[in-house]
Amino acid sequence: MLLAAGYTGAEPLIDPLCGSGTIAIEAALLARRRAPGLTRRFAFQRWPGHDAGNYQEVQAHARESELALAPAAIVASDADAGAIEAARENAARAGVAGDLRIEQVALRDAHPPPGAGLIATNPPYGVRVHADLPRLYADLGELARRSGYRIAALVPDRRPAGRSEVAWERAIRTRNGGLNVELLLAR
Numbered sequence: 611m612l613l614a615a616g617y618t619g620a621e622p623l624i625d626p627l628c629g630s631g632t633i634a635i636e637a638a639l640l641a642r643r644r645a646p647g648l649t650r651r652f653a654f655q656r657w658p659g660h661d662a663g664n665y666q667e668v669q670a671h672a673r674e675s676e677l678a679l680a681p682a683a684i685v686a687s688d689a690d691a692g693a694i695e696a697a698r699e700n701a702a703r704a705g706v707a708g709d710l711r712i713e714q715v716a717l718r719d720a721h722p723p724p725g726a727g728l729i730a731t732n733p734p735y736g737v738r739v740h741a742d743l744p745r746l747y748a749d750l751g752e753l754a755r756r757s758g759y760r761i762a763a764l765v766p767d768r769r770p771a772g773r774s775e776v777a778w779e780r781a782i783r784t785r786n787g788g789l790n791v792e793l794l795l796a797r
Contacts, residue, residue, distance in 0.1 A: 612637055614781045614793055615730060615762035619643070622727035624685040626720040626753060627746075631697030631712065633730050634686035638706035641680035645672035680709040683723035689716040718749045722757040729754055732764040735789070747773035754796065761796045768794060 611633065617623065619641025625633040639646075648669060654660060686697050694714045701707040715721075722729070733746060751774030754761045762781070765771050766789050771778055776796040783792050 611732075611762060611764055611793055612640055612730060615728060615760070615795055617728055617730065617762075619680060620682055622683040622685075622723035622725055622759075624687070624720060624722040624727065624729055624757075624759070625731050626685075626687050626715075626717045626729065626750070627731045627733050628686035628688045628697050628712070629690075629693050629732070631686050631700045631710070633732060634684050634697070634710050634712075635701055635704045635706055637684050637730065638680050638701075638709035639704065641682065641684065642677045642706070642709065644676050645669075648672055680706075682727075684710050685720075685723060686710050686712045687715045687717075687720050689714065717746065717753065720753055722753070722759055727757070727759045729757070729759045729761045729763075731762070732786070735766045743770040744773045747771050748775070751775045761794075763794050764791050765794055766791045768792060 617637060617640065619637065623634070623637045628634055655662070655665065688694055688697070691714055694712060697712050698707065701710050701712065733750070747770050750761065750763070754774070754776055761776060763771060764786060768778060771794055778794040778796050781793040781795045783790065785791065
């Protein structure tokens with residue numbers, strides 16, 4: 611989602627409907643240039659002819675390339691206290707808690723960092739819907755206009771997203787949680 615939205619880690623990011631913090635945590639990992647799977651073992655390491663020394667050099671280079679902190683602000687916010695607690699725990703477990711500002715705040719009161727940036731979010735849908743979707747998307751659009759940020763939203767149905775009053779373009783179609791979804795982007 612973040613890569614399809616053009617996120618590099620050099621600009622601020624906010625997920626104002628962060629839930630358990632997945633998007634903000636992934637943003638911090640991308641921004642810090644942390645290599646995926648760097649600390650885990652892979653099946654190819656047991657293959658005949660695997661060059662363990664070469665692989666260790668690749669891992670060492672990846673570790674040397676990693677930044678100590680994300681270069682731009684990353685904000686994860688949500689109105690739900692339980693979601694915020696989960697986001698904090700997950701960020702700590704991922705080793706990126708120091709890269710994130712995690713706060714309990716309603717979408718309409720979210721405060722993105724200054725400058726051009728990206729709103730990246732996975733709004734509630736399916737069994738997660740406990741919100742007034744038209745109002746939620748209207749607030750999301752207002753946040754984009756107020757901040758000047760681009761938006762990336764993962765949605766199963768673009769009709770409620772129309773309430774945001776932004777010009778959405780589909781970037782990709784995929785599946786999330788067993789549902790067909792689209793990644794919508796808007797400037």
